[in-house]
Amino acid sequence: MLVMSIEQLEQLVADEPENSDAWFDLGDAYADDDRHEQAVAAYYAVIRLEQSCASAYFNLGNAYRKLRQYEDALEAYRQADLLAPDDAATLYYIGQCFYHLSRYQDASESLERATLLDPSDWYSFYALGNVFAEQERYVEACSAFKRAAEIDPEEADAYNQLGQTYEFLEDYDNAINAYQQARRLTKNDPSPIFHLGRVYDWLGQNDLALAYYQQAVRLDPAYNIPLGALYQRLSRLQEAAEIFCAVIDAEPDNGNAYNMLTAEEYPDRFESAVETLLLAKSLRPNAWPIEYSLGMAYDELNRTDDAIAAFCRTVIMNPTHIGARVQFGDCLRKAERYDEALQVFQEIIQIRPASDTAYRKMGITLCRIGDHEGAAKA
Numbered sequence: 001m002l003v004m005s006i007e008q009l010e011q012l013v014a015d016e017p018e019n020s021d022a023w024f025d026l027g028d029a030y031a032d033d034d035r036h037e038q039a040v041a042a043y044y045a046v047i048r049l050e051q052s053c054a055s056a057y058f059n060l061g062n063a064y065r066k067l068r069q070y071e072d073a074l075e076a077y078r079q080a081d082l083l084a085p086d087d088a089a090t091l092y093y094i095g096q097c098f099y100h101l102s103r104y105q106d107a108s109e110s111l112e113r114a115t116l117l118d119p120s121d122w123y124s125f126y127a128l129g130n131v132f133a134e135q136e137r138y139v140e141a142c143s144a145f146k147r148a149a150e151i152d153p154e155e156a157d158a159y160n161q162l163g164q165t166y167e168f169l170e171d172y173d174n175a176i177n178a179y180q181q182a183r184r185l186t187k188n189d190p191s192p193i194f195h196l197g198r199v200y201d202w203l204g205q206n207d208l209a210l211a212y213y214q215q216a217v218r219l220d221p222a223y224n225i226p227l228g229a230l231y232q233r234l235s236r237l238q239e240a241a242e243i244f245c246a247v248i249d250a251e252p253d254n255g256n257a258y259n260m261l262t263a264e265e266y267p268d269r270f271e272s273a274v275e276t277l278l279l280a281k282s283l284r285p286n287a288w289p290i291e292y293s294l295g296m297a298y299d300e301l302n303r304t305d306d307a308i309a310a311f312c313r314t315v316i317m318n319p320t321h322i323g324a325r326v327q328f329g330d331c332l333r334k335a336e337r338y339d340e341a342l343q344v345f346q347e348i349i350q351i352r353p354a355s356d357t358a359y360r361k362m363g364i365t366l367c368r369i370g371d372h373e374g375a376a377k378a
Contacts, residue, residue: 004025004029005029006029006030006033009022009025009026009029010026012026013026013042013045018049020045020046020049020050020053023042023043023045023046023049024042024043024046024053024055024056024059026042027039027042027043027045027046027056027059027060027063028059030042030063031062031066034066036063036064036066036067037063037067039059039063040060040063040064040067043056043057043059043060043063044060047060052083053083054079054080054083054084054087055084057076057077057079057080057083058077058080058084058087058090058093060076061073061074061076061077061080061090061093061097062093064076065093065096065097068100070097070100070101071097071101073093073097074094074097074098074101077090077093077094077097078094081094086117088114088117088118088121088124089114091110091111091113091114091117092110092111092114092121092123092124092127094110095107095108095109095110095111095114095124095127095128095131096127098110099127099130099131099134102134104131104134104135105135107127107131108128108131108132111124111127111128111131112128114128115128115147120151121151122148122151122152122155122158125144125145125147125148125151126144126145126155126157126158126161128144129141129142129144129145129148129158129161129162129165130161132144133161133164133165136168138165138168138169139169141161141165142162142165142166142169145158145159145161145162145165146162149162149181154185155185156181156182156185156186156189156192157182159178159179159181159182159185159192160178160179160182160192160195162178163175163176163178163179163182163192163195163199164195166178167195167198167199167202172199172202172203175195175199176196176199179192179193179195179196179199180192180196183196188219189219190215190217190219190220190223191216193212193215193216193219194212194213194216194223194226196208196212197209197210197211197212197213197215197216197226197227198226200212201213201226201230206230206234209230210227210230210234213226213227214227221246221250224243224246224247225243225247225256225257226260227243228240228243228244228247228257228260228261229260229261229263231243232261232263232272232273232276233263235272237272237275237276237279238279240260240261240276240279241276241277241279241280241282242280242283244257244260244261244276244277244280244290245280245283245284245287245290247260248284248287248289248290249284252287252288252289253289254289257289257293258273258289258293258296258297261273261276261277261293261297262297262300270297270300270301271301273293273297274294274298274301277290277294277297278294281294286317287317288313288314288317288318288321288324291310291311291313291314291317292310292311292314292321292323292324292327294306294307294310295307295308295310295311295314295324295327295328296327298310299327299330299331304331304334304335305335307327307331308328308331308332308335308337311324311325311327311328311331312328314328320351322348322351322352322355325347325348325351326348326357326358326361328344329341329344329345329348329358329361329365330361332344333361333364333365333368336368338365338368338369341361341365342365342366345358345361345362345365346358346362349362359378360378362378363376363378
């Protein structure tokens with residue numbers, strides 16, 4: 001069979017604009033080349049010539065799905081389903097579109113129909129499990145993921161999702177078994193290793209949790225935060241500080257780095273956060289996220305003067321950080337240093353004239369000093 005290039009097909013449809021087969025082949029060629037907008041136009045040309053062509057609607061749905069235009073994809077797939085009903089692949093993609101549109105009940109109904117039509121399709125059971133999980137139908141999600149794993153025992157994703165579902169059911173033994181199976185299938189994938197650490201963390205088995213978290217971080221530093229949080233909870237503050245520095249080195253605005261030090265279950269969480277942050281500061285003396293986080297912790301401890309100093313240093317290091325300036329102004333107002341607070345809020349407005357927060361906080365400050373007319377204007 002002669003395979004024509006995109007250029008040859010484009011010439012063919014130019015010469016024979018009523019050749020629906022040529023338009024169809026051109027659409028497929030565009031799709032294979034990731035030129036999905038052009039594929040959409042080609043499939044519409046087919047539909048204009050053959051309005052009952054279910055495969056053209058199906059491929060049109062695929063092109064729209066690749067463009068993440070799920071409403072348009074859904075409409076195309078539904079038309080394909082009307083023209084060629086009871087096709088498992090079409091129902092699978094209808095379910096996927098509903099899933100991306102957060103229409104989970106519709107998604108589950110379509111995917112259940114797909115599994116009935118093709119009980120050997122791994123993808124439909126796996127997708128159905130994800131939909132059930134979104135609906136918090138965890139027992140049914142477990143059944144779907146188990147069936148997916150039975151169909152293809154070499155698919156680690158099914159075991160990973162099965163483990164997470166067991167976690168929601170607080171069935172930790174089965175969660176561990178599922179993650180261990182996923183781990184055996186994908187030795188260099190950090191996800192099941194991290195999840196094993198998380199389960200052992202929740203069970204209070206700190207040594208095992210630490211070992212798995214450390215292994216996950218060696219494979220992917222993105223798992224640093226749960227490891228740092230465990231170090232913090234175990235009062236291994238130097239190691240927590242090193243993790244904090246690693247996180248902000250990679251992503252300075254990552255607010256989870258601060259949250260890692262101040263989880264609600266930690267005893268004396270803000271006091272220990274200050275200790276960790278001061279250790280981090282000794283490692284990164286010019287890192288503004290450390291100063292900002294120190295300001296937040298000091299503020300929680302009502303150490304207002306220390307918070308003011310930390311936020312002031314943050315603003316000097318990062319003059320465009322609006323959040324630091326807002327916190328700086330709030331702490332100055334808390335310390336009844338109203339003139340300085342007003343100056344800070346005015347500076348924010350100069351940097352960001354549309355800042356509702358700055359005007360509102362300026363109004364609150366003016367009320368404190370009795371300038372109600374100025375407050376109303378602000």
